[in-house]
Amino acid sequence: NSLRTSIDNCYLAHFTTNGILVRGGHETYIRNSFLGQHITAGGDPGERNFSGTAINIIGNDNAVTDVVIFSAATGIVVSGQANIFSGVHCYNKATGFGGTGIYLKMPGLTQTRIVNSYLDYTGIVVEDPVQLHISNSFFLGDANIVLKSIKGVANGVNIVDNMFSGHDTGVEIVQLDESKGSFKDIQQVVIDRNNVNGMNNKATVARGSVKGTGNSWTVDFNKVLLFPNLIRHVQYSLSTAGSHFPNHALRNVSGNRVEIQTDTDVPADVFVMVDQGVASL
Numbered sequence: 001n002s003l004r005t006s007i008d009n010c011y012l013a014h015f016t017t018n019g020i021l022v023r024g025g026h027e028t029y030i031r032n033s034f035l036g037q038h039i040t041a042g043g044d045p046g047e048r049n050f051s052g053t054a055i056n057i058i059g060n061d062n063a064v065t066d067v068v069i070f071s072a073a074t075g076i077v078v079s080g081q082a083n084i085f086s087g088v089h090c091y092n093k094a095t096g097f098g099g100t101g102i103y104l105k106m107p108g109l110t111q112t113r114i115v116n117s118y119l120d121y122t123g124i125v126v127e128d129p130v131q132l133h134i135s136n137s138f139f140l141g142d143a144n145i146v147l148k149s150i151k152g153v154a155n156g157v158n159i160v161d162n163m164f165s166g167h168d169t170g171v172e173i174v175q176l177d178e179s180k181g182s183f184k185d186i187q188q189v190v191i192d193r194n195n196v197n198g199m200n201n202k203a204t205v206a207r208g209s210v211k212g213t214g215n216s217w218t219v220d221f222n223k224v225l226l227f228p229n230l231i232r233h234v235q236y237s238l239s240t241a242g243s244h245f246p247n248h249a250l251r252n253v254s255g256n257r258v259e260i261q262t263d264t265d266v267p268a269d270v271f272v273m274v275d276q277g278v279a280s281l
């Protein structure tokens with residue numbers, strides 16, 4: 001239950017459980033500090049064996065600002081709301097070795113902001129996100145974000161304006177972990193405007209086009225849309241330079257495949273925009 005506490009300009013090493021444990025209270029401000037279980041400059045041969053958690057926050061209204069976590073199984077574990085993480089650099093233990101950069105736990109509202117941070121070979125895992133904002137961050141070495149379903153809720157999620165870089169092995173920037181059940185309550189999820197190099201982009205907003213002659217055009221959005229079989233909103237335009245001016249209509253959106261049909265065969269370009277996340281009226 002500590003209150004209005006500063007941990008500033010510290011170098012913490014050799015913890016085996018938690019580097020910093022914040023339990024209860026509010027407004028612990030951790031800033032300008034370096035934390036690691038083992039003193040290493042990175043690429044440590046013992047990385048697979050890193051254990052412990054650098055920062056464990058069980059409470060509300062705390063801030064971690066300009067902090068580097070260089071070794072630990074998990075960089076930061078959070079259960080609580082209204083915490084903010086800014087300028088955090090995690091290279092504690094690679095995801096490939098079983099590490100996690102930042103883990104946001106249920107139960108309760110997430111209400112967490114992660115901004116301006118650097119996830120370096122280790123990612124973010126969020127259980128049932130409800131009000132989560134991740135932006136302006138850099139993900140290197142196939143680092144990614146996993147949304148893990150516990151009760152199947154994802155409501156109020158912004159993952160926008162980040163940069164992702166990987167090794168061209170098809171790792172998706174945002175993934176669903178539905179091992180405990182699928183997401184079934186999905187509202188206001190906006191994953192968009194991330195740029196991607198050597199990974200697979202995933203989003204809740206997408207555009208596509210298809211060209212051909214005929215009476216049916218299908219754009220398959222499965223490669224990019226995060227949630228399976230969920231299209232809440234479609235806009236399309238059908239462009240044809242042929243002499244015939246056809247009637248056309250949206251016929252089907254099931255399985256994240258948008259089908260547009262015309263009443264006669266025409267040469268056409270069809271442009272489609274879809275959205276999985278718009279707030280329902």
Ligand SMILES: *[C@@H]1O[C@H](CO)[C@@H](O)[C@H](O)[C@H]1NC(C)=O
Pocket residue numbers: 045046047048049
């Ligand atoms: C990791 O831990 C295992 C099991 O304790 C041990 O055998 C191995 O030598 C350790 N590896 C390194 C690189 O420290």
Ligand SMILES: *[C@@H]1O[C@H](CO)[C@@H](O)[C@H](O)[C@H]1NC(C)=O
Pocket residue numbers: 251252253254255
């Ligand atoms: C929409 O497409 C799906 C999958 O191809 C199909 O099973 C379903 O019958 C179609 N629905 C309509 C209304 O045509």
